[in-house]
Every structure is written in structure tokens, then in C-alpha cells.
Amino acid sequence: MSAAETGKHHGILLVISSPSGAGKTTLAHKLAEQEKLEFSVSYTTRAPRQGEREGIDYKFVTEDEFSQMIKRGEFAEWAEVHGNRYGTAVHTVNRALEDGKDYLFDIDYQGGAQIRRQWPDDSVLVFILPPSMAELERRLRRRATDTPEAIERRLAMATRELEHFGEYDFLVVNDNLETALKELSSIYVAARSARRRRGHYGQALLAEARQLARPPVLLSSK
Numbered sequence: 001m002s003a004a005e006t007g008k009h010h011g012i013l014l015v016i017s018s019p020s021g022a023g024k025t026t027l028a029h030k031l032a033e034q035e036k037l038e039f040s041v042s043y044t045t046r047a048p049r050q051g052e053r054e055g056i057d058y059k060f061v062t063e064d065e066f067s068q069m070i071k072r073g074e075f076a077e078w079a080e081v082h083g084n085r086y087g088t089a090v091h092t093v094n095r096a097l098e099d100g101k102d103y104l105f106d107i108d109y110q111g112g113a114q115i116r117r118q119w120p121d122d123s124v125l126v127f128i129l130p131p132s133m134a135e136l137e138r139r140l141r142r143r144a145t146d147t148p149e150a151i152e153r154r155l156a157m158a159t160r161e162l163e164h165f166g167e168y169d170f171l172v173v174n175d176n177l178e179t180a181l182k183e184l185s186s187i188y189v190a191a192r193s194a195r196r197r198r199g200h201y202g203q204a205l206l207a208e209a210r211q212l213a214r215p216p217v218l219l220s221s222k
């Protein structure tokens with residue numbers, strides 16, 4: 001049920017996706033810090049990269065643990081991306097919906113589609129585009145966190161990922177980082193003021209106004 005129907009304030013599920021290397025993790029972390037947004041920490045079967053911290057960047061689990069979690073129905077969505085599995089815990093989404101906290105999800109287009117299908121009124125989907133394919137490749141190589149084979153795999157996957165930009169509400173081109181962050185935060189701030197999120201304030205105010213029952217003012221025609 002949507003927030004407008006229950007009269008309860010649900011948190012926004014802000015989904016950010018992009019081809020690998022376009023800069024969504026950089027942007028997502030900057031936005032989370034700037035707007036004091038909760039960051040949804042995913043589960044993954046991928047090995048940690050240098051500098052990644054357990055429970056902060058990801059919750060790193062084995063293939064077997066991940067399969068057990070699927071069986072127990074603990075994922076709101078999960079997908080295989082670049083040969084590894086990634087998933088969002090049901091309890092994270094529930095916390096957003098029940099506590100009214102806004103959450104940011106750095107997930108791929110398969111996860112974005114699953115979130116949209118289940119929570120169409122509570123999700124806002126943003127796709128980050130690189131300025132060009134040449135720049136995408138440069139960023140992946142400069143990041144130097146993956147093996148040359150993994151970089152090739154990520155580049156090969158970029159076309160399939162880009163094919164899904166049409167399923168998103170907003171597109172942000174990450175050319176200049178500051179400009180892209182400004183656009184992203186504007187989208188988030190605007191989403192918070194959407195009528196269906198603020199409808200309960202309007203309803204409460206209208207009820208109060210009616211209760212005050214001031215007689216209508218007769219306007220003179222002069």
C-alpha cells in the first residue's frame with residue numbers, strides 16, 4: 001500500500017544504477033553524506049577489493065551463505081552481475097518503509113526493476129551515464145581495482161546495462177562530478193516534495209482547516 005493510502009510517511013527508495021565505471025558509487029557516497037541518507041549495504045559473493053570494509057561497503061558472504069539467504073527469503077531483490085551475486089536484504093527495505101527513513105541503493109538494472117515492481121510508489125530510479133564510452137573505459141582502467149580480464153568483462157557488459165536506461169525516472173550524465181552531484185541531489189530533494197509523499201500533510205492541514213470551521217468570507221464585488 002502506498003504512503004498516500006496509509007497516511008504513513010514511507011522513506012524513499014532511491015535507486016542509483018549505471019554501467020560499471022560511470023561513477024555511481026562515488027556519487028552515491030557523496031550524496032549519502034551530503035543529504036544524511038542511509039546507504040543500503042548489499043550482500044555479495046564477490047571478494048573484497050583493496051580498501052573495502054566488511055559491513056560498510058558490502059557484507060561479504062560465501063556462495064553457500066548467499067544461497068541459504070535466498071532460500072530463507074531474506075532478499076528483497078538479488079541478481080548475478082559480472083559473475084558474482086549481489087542482493088539487498090528485505091529488512092533494509094522494511095526499515096525504510098516502516099521507519100520513514102530514506103535509503104539509497106547502489107544496485108544494477110535487474111535490482112532496480114525488482115524494486116520498482118514491488119514498490120512503484122516508494123521508489124525513485126536514477127541512471128548515471130558516462131560522458132562517453134572512451135571515458136568509461138579510462139575510468140575503469142584508472143580505478144585499477146579489477147584485473148584486466150574483469151575490466152574487459154565490465155566493458156562488454158556496459159552495452160547491456162545501457163539498454164535499460166529507459167526504465168529509469170531520471171538520467172544524470174556524470175561528466176563533471178560536482179555538476180552531476182548537484183543534479184542528483186536536486187532529484188532527491190524534489191522527490192521528497194512529490195505530492196504523493198506530502199499528501200498526508202495536505203490532508204491533515206485540510207482537516208484542521210475544516211475543524212476550525214471559519215464561516216466563509218463574503219467578498220464584495222467592488
Ligand code: ADP
Nearest residue numbers: 020021022023024025026139143174175176177
Ligand atoms: P561505479 O560505481 O559506477 O563502478 P566508481 O564510482 O567506482 O564507478 O567510479 C569509477 C572511477 O571513476 C573511480 O576511480 C572514480 O574516482 C572515477 N570518477 C567518478 N566520477 C568521475 C568524474 N566525474 N570524473 C572523473 N572521474 C570520475
Ligand code: 5GP
Nearest residue numbers: 042078079081086087088106107108110111
Ligand atoms: P561492484 O562489484 O563494482 O561493487 O558492483 C557491480 C555491480 O553490482 C554494480 O552495478 C552494482 O550497482 C551492483 N550491485 C551492488 N549491490 C547490488 C545489490 O544488492 N543488488 C543488485 N541487483 N546489484 C547490486
